Amino acid sequence: MKGLLIKDFKLMLNQKNFFILIVLILGATACFLDFDYYFLIGYFMFICSLFTISTISYDEFDNGNAFLFTLPFSRSRYVEEKYCFGILAGTFSWFLSFVITTIIQMINFNNFIFSDWMLSTLVMLPIMFVMLAILIPFQLKYGSENGRIAIIIFLGGGFVVCYLLANLLAQSQINFNALISFINNVDPLIILLIIFAICLAILFVSMKISKRIVLKKEF
Template identity: 45%
Template sequence: MKGLLIKDFKLMKGQKNFFLAIVAIALAMITLSPGTSFAIGFLGFVGSLFSLSSISYDEFDNGNAFLFSLPITRKEYVLEKYTFGVLCGIASLFLGTLISFFSILITDKGNLREMFLTACTLLPVILLLLSIMLPFVLKFGGEKGRIAILGMMGFLFVAGILFTKIAEYMKIDFYPLAKRLSQIDPHVYILFFLFLAITALAVSCLVSQSILNKKEF
């Protein structure tokens, strides 16, 4: 798996201009709107997506057929993609947090506690994002996988609207529940969602292994 990680990091190195452009955008946004946590989420999400682009590179020109002729297993390949995605996501999240941190120190705008809470909250979100997207990309490939992800997001959006409308029709009031939940310590929320995200990531990894085992190259 170490060799696969080195390969993907070298591929990412080839995209350094793109990554520098993303960092420049984050710096520009934090300069225009000091005190915001835009850089944290922006860099975190973009960084985690590098694992998807690495899968597209592997598929290019039937590269997987050659890749799996090497002494690596499909299980190792899947584990590496998840590891690579998590590493990139955490590193990018950390970079975004640093940018926001120094922005708050320099401009004296914003709240450090809120910034760190935002960063901690976004970590499980990134893990959930990876757990959803990687199986789709491994199943359908780079391009079709993105279309499938968009379709799923659209479905979830429509389902959310329908749920809201049904709740309104049935006169279900979620305000008391929301008020009660708002009184819980944010750290409890973060730990709970982090546990859920790690669990989802583990399940997603098993699903991806099953998907890849059935694929032929």
């Protein structure tokens, strides 16, 4: 896995000018514009996490996988590396953008509360995990072009299901006040840990699906 990680990080370094530009834009936007800091962190994480999908496209380019899988690693290890790389890239992007926005807020706001800010931004990490859990299997299964279409269909279907479910719950007149009150009384750190656990479980299931896809794939 180490060799695969080095390969992908070297691919990432080839785009270093792009990432430096994004960081500069992030810093300038946070400094000089009245912009939502959460959006800035989420956007930077999204860009960096998407690079995981780009590495899969690089591997597939010009039938590169046919050569790649002659090297001494298993297909399962290849899939594990993609998830590991995605988590590392997303976590690093969160940390970098978190540091930048934290410094700016500490300078600009006297009532800045670090602990609240950190907890609220940590929620973005499990969201990134779920995004990877959705994107990677589709990319491995359908490739770049068809993968985008499949993802749009999947997300569109998910939106419709959520919309219908929300309407059903609204019409059912179920009282959620007790549940909301219970959640409000729970330590936010506990809630965050539960969210992390759920999203990591989703990521694990996604990795199992991706392994099955790659094992059955012919190059």
